Structure formats: C-alpha cells, structure tokens
Amino acid sequence: MESNVRVRFAPSPTGPLHIGGVRTALYNYLFAKKNNGTFVLRIEDTDQTRYVANAEKYIVDALNWCNIPFDEGPGKNEKFGPYRQSERKELYKKYADTLLKTGWAYYAFDSSDDLTNYRKEHEAEGKTFVYNWQNRADGSLVNSLVLSDEEVQAKINAGENYVIRFKTPQNEILKLEDEIRGNITIDTNTLDDKILFKGDGMPTYHLANIVDDHLMEISHVIRGEEWLPSMPLHVLLYKAFKWDAPKFAHLPLILKPVGKGKLSKRDGDKLGFPVFPLEYTNDVTGDISNGYREDGYFSDAFINMLAFLGWNPGTEQELFSLEELTNSFDLKRVSKSGAKFSPDKTKWFNQQYMQSKDNNALTDLFLPILKEKGIDKDKNFALKVVTSIKERAVFVKDFWELSSFFFETPTTFDAKASKKNWKETTTPLMQELVTKINSIANFTSENTEKEIKEWITNKEIGFGKVMQPLRLSLVGALKGPHLFDIIEMIGKEETIKRIENAIQKLS
Numbered sequence: 001m002e003s004n005v006r007v008r009f010a011p012s013p014t015g016p017l018h019i020g021g022v023r024t025a026l027y028n029y030l031f032a033k034k035n036n037g038t039f040v041l042r043i044e045d046t047d048q049t050r051y052v053a054n055a056e057k058y059i060v061d062a063l064n065w066c067n068i069p070f071d072e073g074p075g076k077n078e079k080f081g082p083y084r085q086s087e088r089k090e091l092y093k094k095y096a097d098t099l100l101k102t103g104w105a106y107y108a109f110d111s112s113d114d115l116t117n118y119r120k121e122h123e124a125e126g127k128t129f130v131y132n133w134q135n136r137a138d139g140s141l142v143n144s145l146v147l148s149d150e151e152v153q154a155k156i157n158a159g160e161n162y163v164i165r166f167k168t169p170q171n172e173i174l175k176l177e178d179e180i181r182g183n184i185t186i187d188t189n190t191l192d193d194k195i196l197f198k199g200d201g202m203p204t205y206h207l208a209n210i211v212d213d214h215l216m217e218i219s220h221v222i223r224g225e226e227w228l229p230s231m232p233l234h235v236l237l238y239k240a241f242k243w244d245a246p247k248f249a250h251l252p253l254i255l256k257p258v259g260k261g262k263l264s265k266r267d268g269d270k271l272g273f274p275v276f277p278l279e280y281t282n283d284v285t286g287d288i289s290n291g292y293r294e295d296g297y298f299s300d301a302f303i304n305m306l307a308f309l310g311w312n313p314g315t316e317q318e319l320f321s322l323e324e325l326t327n328s329f330d331l332k333r334v335s336k337s338g339a340k341f342s343p344d345k346t347k348w349f350n351q352q353y354m355q356s357k358d359n360n361a362l363t364d365l366f367l368p369i370l371k372e373k374g375i376d377k378d379k380n381f382a383l384k385v386v387t388s389i390k391e392r393a394v395f396v397k398d399f400w401e402l403s404s405f406f407f408e409t410p411t412t413f414d415a416k417a418s419k420k421n422w423k424e425t426t427t428p429l430m431q432e433l434v435t436k437i438n439s440i441a442n443f444t445s446e447n448t449e450k451e452i453k454e455w456i457t458n459k460e461i462g463f464g465k466v467m468q469p470l471r472l473s474l475v476g477a478l479k480g481p482h483l484f485d486i487i488e489m490i491g492k493e494e495t496i497k498r499i500e501n502a503i504q505k506l507s
C-alpha cells in the first residue's frame with residue numbers, strides 16, 4: 001500500500017461530464033480508497049470564456065449518483081481550499097513572478113496575428129516552427145526584441161497586451177516516468193514555450209494546475225491520455241519551482257464502438273446510447289442530452305462497466321461491487337492502449353445487476369409505473385410479477401412490456417403466431433378447455449398444470465395444440481414466463497374470460 005495518497009479529479013466546468021471524465025474520477029477514487037488516501041475535487045475554471053454555469057453542480061451530482069463522492073472539495077473539508085481556481089486567482093501571479101525572477105519565464109508581447117504570420121512564413125521556408133530558444137527573443141518573437149526590465153514595465157504600463165511564457169531549457173533530454181506507460185524520453189527542443197499567465201490576470205491551465213497540485217499536496221496525478229503531451233512541461237515546472245513532482249498516470253482513451261478514434265457524443269447520438277452519466281440540458285440552446293441515470297441504468301452497473309474500460313483484474317470475474325473494485329484496483333493493471341466502448345456490454349452489466357437486486361426494492365420502482373397506467377394491484381401481486389419476469393429485464397422500464405398480461409386482458413394477438421397456431425379445430429378444443437378449467441378446484445400453478453396436462457394426454461393430442469392457443473389467449477403472443485404461473489396469478493375467472501375473448505377474436 002502507498003502512504004499519504006492524495007489524488008484529485010480536476011475537471012473544467014465547460015459542460016456535462018463525459019463518461020471518460022467519470023472514469024478518470026472513478027480511477028482516482030478507487031486508487032485513493034485502496035490506499036486509505038484522500039480524493040479531492042478541484043474545479044479548474046480559469047478559462048472564463050468556456051465557463052458553463054450549471055456544469056459544476058452537474059459534476060458533483062454525477063459523482064454522488066455514481067457513489068464516488070469526493071472527500072475534499074468545494075464546500076467540503078476545505079483544508080486546502082478554496083477548491084475553485086477562480087477563487088484562487090490572486091495566488092498565481094506570485095508564482096509566475098518567481099519564475100520570472102529565477103529566469104524560468106519571460107514576458108512576451110506578440111499578438112496572435114503576428115504569431116500566426118510568423119509561423120506561416122516559417123513553414124513556407126520548409127522549417128518547422130517551435131516557439132522556444134530556436135525562435136524566441138525575450139519580449140517579442142516577431143520583432144526579435146530583447147527588452148530590459150524597464151522597457152517591459154513601460155509596455156505593460158502603456159496597456160500593451162502581454163503573456164508570461166515558460167522558458168523551455170535548451171538541448172535537454174527529459175526522462176519521464178508514467179505509472180502506466182513506463183519510461184518516456186523527450187527532447188526539450190521539441191517543446192514550445194507555453195503560456196503560463198495572461199495579461200488579464202489569469203493563469204493558464206498549466207500554471208494553475210501545477211501550483212494547486214503542489215499546494216494541495218497531491219501525490220499522484222491520474223488523468224486522461226490527452227494530458228500526456230503536457231507532462232514534460234509539468235515536470236519542468238516542478239523542477240523550476242524546486243518542488244517534488246507527484247507521480248503521473250495517464251489513462252487510455254475510451255474509443256468508439258465502431259471505427260477508429262475517441263468516443264464522442266456524436267457516436268452516442270448515432271447508435272442511441274448516452275455518453276453522459278446524467279441527463280443534461282444545455283442552458284443556451286435548450287438541447288437535452290440523455291444520461292445513464294435517466295435511461296434506467298443502475299449506478300453500480302454503470303460503475304462496474306466503466307471500471308473495465310481500461311482496467312481488468314487479471315481474472316475471469318467481471319461483476320465487482322464498488323468495494324471489490326476498491327480492493328482489486330491497481331494502476332499496474334491499467335492498459336496503455338485505448339478501450340473500446342460497448343453499448344451492448346453496458347446493457348449486459350445492467351441485466352446482471354438487475355438479477356442481484358432485491359425484488360422488494362425493484363417492486364417499489366415498478367409500482368409508480370403501474371399507477372401511471374391506472375392499474376390498482378397490491379404490492380404482493382406486483383412483487384410476484386417482478387420475481388417471475390426480472391430474468392428477462394435489462395431495465396425497470398422493461399417490466400411493463402414484459403408483464404402487461406398479468407394486469408390486462410390482451411387486446412391484440414400476434415398475427416403470425418395466431419395464424420400458425422389457431423386452426424379451425426382450435427375453437428371447439430378451447431371451448432372444451434373452458435369447461436375443464438371451470439371444474440378445477442385447486443387453482444395453483446402446480447395443480448392446474450397437472451390437471452390440464454392430464455386432460456390433454458387423455459385426449460391423445462399433442463401438447464402444442466392446446467398450450468400454444470392457451471398462451472396466445474392469455475398473453476396475446478407466444479412469450480412470457482411459465483404459463484401455469486400466469487394462470488395462478490390471474491385466477492380462474494380471468495383465465496376463462498381471456499380464452500373466451502380469444503375464441504371470439506380468433507375464430
């Protein structure tokens with residue numbers, strides 16, 4: 001076990017949390033819990049242009065629904081708070097200044113137009129453009145100015161737009177270590193001098209992220225693969241500040257179910273599955289994106305599925321409670337290559353979890369659906385129905401479709417099945433069956449089965465000749481659980497009523 005583990009989930013509140021983000025949160029949570037550590041939520045909202053007001057609440061609600069709440073974060077155990085970067089704004093300038101003083105950063109005054117032109121000119125000459133010592137002159141790239149401190153100050157005082165850039169060291173081979181990917185070597189000559197701080201007084205992601213990870217005593221940075229290209233800069237920043245760097249682990253991408261590339265919202269729209277944990281309404285466009293919760297997934301099934309997108313326990317076992325996941329989770333067993341998302345497998349997980357859910361609790365979820373349909377049956381009856389159909393259900397919302405015949409006389413009959421199974425001879429046979437059923441005193445599943453089967457045997461006809469039309473009469477189709485269980489549940493009067501109804505409609 002690792003000691004003093006502190007990990008963080010650091011989303012930017014730019015919209016709803018994609019399932020890739022939930023998986024990052026989950027792996028952080030599992031790693032923290034496995035090592036008796038702390039799981040921190042930090043909101044990285046320094047980019048005000050992309051800020052979405054309801055996104056933070058969405059993130060918190062999603063973590064709570066998934067049952068992976070944070071230990072420290074906005075409004076909770078604020079030991080290292082505040083946990084929103086916008087509320088820490090004043091703090092970052094000091095760190096940018098430190099880097100300016102120690103020569104690890106410099107002011108730059110290039111406009112983005114100038115930069116674009118410069119890049120184009122460069123590329124037209126067939127050279128690759130890297131914004132570092134190969135092209136930089138302190139102060140301004142374009143004009144190759146080297147400015148004195150006084151000149152810099154004069155420009156700032158005159159209201160010129162500036163940024164503070166990191167001064168990437170020259171000709172160094174960086175040796176990086178990733179908990180999942182192993183050793184990585186990077187030539188610093190390929191790295192751009194990234195912007196750390198902007199003229200509007202806001203730090204960029206890179207500076208704020210490193211400063212906060214340090215101040216919040218983060219021991220392991222576990223995040224998506226898309227942040228791997230930032231790792232060299234981050235490691236260099238730790239070096240520049242003379243701070244110990246945390247360990248890094250970059251998680252594999254979640255891939256489309258079909259084709260190549262990263263799973264996107266468009267894939268979900270196309271194939272009809274959600275890419276968000278909870279439903280989300282875009283407060284600008286009013287567009288609604290569906291969520292796993294609203295689509296009827298159990299959060300524990302959803303989490304189990306997500307855990308397996310990039311990790312496996314090394315055994316055949318697939319069903320893991322959150323506690324079992326916590327005990328088994330190991331960064332060493334996270335794969336380097338992307339994990340293909342499977343909507344079918346996700347449903348499979350839900351169906352598996354359905355089987356282990358308490359029937360009483362499932363019935364409580366079913367009762368409001370029945371009420372909405374105007375059906376007034378007691379809980380005991382509904383409980384028996386749920387017990388007999390849940391094996392076939394993926395979602396609670398499937399219950400009605402799978403069981404409506406327990407509550408209602410069928411009004412339609414499957415046309416193909418009727419044609420095949422309701423012959424001319426069926427009507428008199430079913431009329432006789434009504435008489436037989438009328439005579440059965442003990443109307444349990446077992447006894448009706450015994451008596452009706454004896455009756456068929458005595459008539460020396462095939463079972464199918466009676467059983468198929470009987471099922472059609474009671475269910476309206478050739479589906480459903482054990483027929484005699486249905487008979488017992490709906491009772492003698494209703495059984496006879498349904499057979500007579502079918503005789504009338506199908507003869």
Ligand code: GLU
Pocket residue numbers: 010011012044205209222223224227
């Ligand atoms: N704010 C970044 C994001 O939106 C955090 C990346 C990191 O974990 O360092 O994913």
